[in-house]
Amino acid sequence: MSEFQELSHHIQTIARADEEQQNSILNDYIEEGLEPGSVALILEAFPIDERVRLWRGLPLELHIEVLTEARADVRNSIIAALSETELKITLAKLDNMSLIEWADSLPDEIINEALSLIEKDELELYDQANEYDDDELGRWAERKVVTLPFNISVERAKVLMERYSYDAPHHIYLINKRKQFRGVVSYIDLLRAEPTERLKNLSSENVVTLNAKLTLAESIEALEHSSTSSMPVVDDGQTLVGEVDWHFALSTQREIYETRLMAGTGMDEGDDLFAPVVKSSQKRGVWLGINLMTAILASVTIGLFEDVIAQVVALAVLMPIVASMGGIAGSQTLTLMIRAMALNQITVGNRWALLKNEIGIGSINGLLWAVIIGGLAALWFQSGILGATIALAIVVNIIAAALFGVLIPIVLDKLKLDPALAGSVILTTVTDVVGFFAFLGTASLVML
Template sequence: MSEFQDLSVQIEQISQAEEAQQPHILNRFIEQGLDASSIALILEAFPIEQRVRLWRELPLESHIEVLTESRGEVRVSILDALSETELRLTLAKLDNLSLIEWADSLPDDIIEEAISLLEPGELELYDQANEYEEEELGRWAERKVIAIPFNISVERARVLVAKYNVESASHIYLIDKQQRFRGMVDYIDLLSADPKARIKQLVLEHVNTLSANMALTEAVDAMERSAFAALPVLDERKRLVGEIDWKFALSTQREIYETRLMAGTGMDEGDDLFAPILKSSQKRGVWLGINLLTAILASVTIGLFEDVIAQVVALAVLMPIVASMGGIAGSQTLTLMVRSMALNQITSGNRFALIKNELGIGAINGLLWAAIIGAVAGLWFQSPLLGGTIALAIIVNIITAALFGVLIPLILDKLKLDPALAGSVILTTVTDVVGFFAFLGTASLVLL
């Protein structure tokens, strides 16, 4: 049974239990090794009142970690239900990274209170993180790493590492007096090395360093290709900022995927499954309004040929086929483009070749399906002219869909807009308008 199947079983067991027993069942799962991200997903599956009750019954040491792993709106739903005393006690437990994670989803007054409760050391780390933009790696790097001088003995290094009191260290970073990165050492190698040897002799080879100004997507790609569980993050002066590990990369990759998945419908990755009805309806209503405007544009195009449709009723029957074929062809190209852009595979050098390739695919599919649909339509309505008309429209629309499936995400990216968010709406409008205009326009010339 997979992890997600286990999770659904656990949610089912909790939901079917009596209210008083639900926290005990959840805590039993935690004792069996349930991690914070899984707990967060379980809490999200319950209405807000039950969610808050379950969170309150969690072990105190897991409260912050579970909230940090939760989506933004889920986190806010729990914090909003707390009393002032509970909220203050919760905020007092925050460290710098958790507060950075929470900052985008909480009101300014709560963030200010949280900052005032941070310990001096955590506040310093928080200020350092805020020197970087939200999409820069330096903002999210784990700054609590073991960093020791690069020119000391192994024996001295062991003494210094012991003072860090880190439970599960995997790597140790070596720095000079200016805090510049000088290498990375495996913790196991340090424990097994000759005490009289120099620590710099244990430096690992082929360790890639990451720039603090690097985009998160690039950092995730670098982490994916790395043979190490963690990589150092350096500023422009090669000073050690912190590290990122595979858990961070995996979590970031998941968030990127969910954001793009939800963006196509105007929703946010942090949206709550049980968000308040009025709030959700307002949020989704805006997107419905945008889609209405694009639908009106397509309807206006159809209205230009009202007389043709009235005389040849078969056109109304066949119009959805033209729009659907163009929409599907365009969405295939758009999906390919969005994925490739996310992986930084699209460059100025390969754009023209990509357009040629997609136009070739569009032409072949257009001709093939135009022949099939034209033949079916001609036999169905006993009209070769009608079959030829829809065949031509299909060819034009599929080729147009392929072209704009490439151009739209490129243009949106130039305008600093997310292609995954707006691309599908614009592309659907283009294929609808072009398809209807080609079909009905040709019909007005040929059939009347």
Template sequence: MNEYQDVSLLIERLAQADEQQQIVQLNEMVDNDLDEGSIALLLEAFPIDQRVRMWRNLPLELHISVLTEMRAEARISIINALSETELKLTLAKLDNLSLIEWSDSLPDELIADAMRLISRDELELYDRAKVYDDEEIGRWVEQKVFTLPFSISVKRARGLLEKNQFETPKYVYLINRNKTFRGMVLYSDILQADDTTQLKTLAQEHLVTLNAHQSLNDAIDAIEHSDFPVVPVTDDHDALVGHVDWQFALSTQREIYEARLMAGTGMDEGDDLFTPILKGTQKRGVWLGINLLTAILASVTIGLFEDVISQVVALAVLMPIVASMGGIAGSQTLTLMVRGMALNQVTIGNRLALLKNELSIGSINGVIWAVIIGGIAGLWFQSPVLGYTIALAIVVNMAIAAFFGVIIPILLDKFKLDPALAGSVILTTVTDVIGFFAFLGTASLVML
């Protein structure tokens, strides 16, 4: 088993070395069995010119796997730096899974070039995978699995396995003449069984399987509940498509987490740490523009009560508290909903109960914190009326925040929009506008 290596320490070593020593040290790391995923993270931590130089000096057999492990923008930064000859040599070495991974981020003309250059077998596997959507597990399965007829003897199975000189499979999948999936056998069981034993009698019981149209989340759940680190995947006619393993489940789970982490600020999990300045400015500028529009809406709401704010300066001091409490309460509910929807726990049958539950939590918390904040504000500004006013605004805003924290992700999902991406912006706008309106509106009625 390879010893775990802290990538941050390796990055620090390379950062302190000169160009020549960087290449020497990088190859020493590779010789010490640094895995492709760690190499990709390491290269992504350097500016593009250094990254390209280090990638070029990797062993040729690692070029494709390291690029595939990279985030989309980092991969493109290297591809864009290649000469025409280098690019063709690189594309020709792609396998079907790498081409699937790259196809969402590369220009169509490069994908077309790759399809002309890769082997016919890999192209056939690629075409099979493209039948399925991005969110369906059939698109991402490892199709190169070892299969045997389910009705043969163990002796015959061993003979067929010995012809496979390239690798020894840990798992052998059993099929019939129509390629219908009939079970899975451990290679070790085949070696230990009697020659006359029927292969089908060694098939594992209670095996977890997936349909190729099921989601990536289903694949992660299936791996979690499987007794084995692989899960077979079949099509609608029960024909074996391939399998997914625990490494795929972990990497997919990480990508989902990164996507949701980045989405709240309008960024993508494929964004490069050293994204080009102009490109990064453009991408982030769009989100800043959206945020500006929402901020203007909140400011317009405040402007409606300019008279009361000018007469009671304390209102301007206390407004951020109202917005902040509503924002936090709403974000808690929104986060809970996004997680529940990602795990397929939120359904039509439990939405109403969930809404009632969150409204109750928001209202009770609203009352508790309204008493505390109202008391503090009343004593601070020597004004019981001001205390009652902010207390009412806190109750209203926290209850409304809980309500919209449930409703917004449901509506976004209905319109095929990612709740993790747009939910926080919409929710913040709603809680700001309603909070300010409740606070300043009540103040204008009772304090003037």
């Protein structure tokens, strides 16, 4: 059974159980190794009242971790249902990483209360993280790492490890007195080394560090090409900030993917499956309104040729083909562009070459499908003129789709707008308008 099938099975089993048994079943799954992220997904699959009850029944040590793994709206729905005492107890257990994750989605009064309740050490780490922007690696780096002076002996290092009760780490970061990064030592190598050996002599050579100012996308790419499971993060002065690992890369990449997927319909990655009806209706209604405006623009274009459509009914039959071919061609180019931009592959130096390449592809596909569709239309309606008209419209629309599929995301990016959010709507409008105008405009000239 795959992970997703297993999760679906868990949800179904809990949903079918009596209310008194549901928490017991969920806790049994946790004892069997169910991860907090999977627990959060299970809670999301239940209406808010049931979700809150299931969360309250979790082991106390999992409360914060499950809420942090949950989507923003899901987390907020649980927090909103807590009593004042429950909320204070929950906020007091926050660590710096959880508070950073929560800060963007909770009201300021709750965040301020959390800041007054969390431990002093966690507050200091939270303040350090806030020195960086949301899209900078330094904000999300794990700051709780094991560090030791780089020039001490192995014997001294072991004494310090015992004194500070460090759990056995995978590796240890070496720093100088100014907390600047000087290397990394495997914990296994430390245990095997001679007592008199210096830590700096055990350090791995050519350790690659990540600058805390890197964007999340750049950091993920670096981790993807790294031979290690984690990488140290340093600031411009080489001071050790913390580390990031493959788990960070996977979760961040998933969030980026879900954000872009949801953005295409005007929704947010943190949206709740069981969000309140009125709130969801308002949020989705805005997007429907935007779509209505673009649809009206396409309809106005059709309305300009009302007389010719009335006289040649075949035009109304064939119009969806013109729009559909342009739409899919444009979507292919737009998807390619959004992926390339997410990977920082689009630069001033290659935009023109990419544009020419896409127009070339559009020209070939346009001519090929124009011949096929034009021939079919001519045979269907016994009209060579009609076949030639739709063939011309197909060529024009597919080339236009390629052109605007490249230009629209570039322009939106320049305007600091997410191409994944607005790109598809704008492109669909452009291909509809261009396709209808080319098809109906040509028909009005040659068929009347």
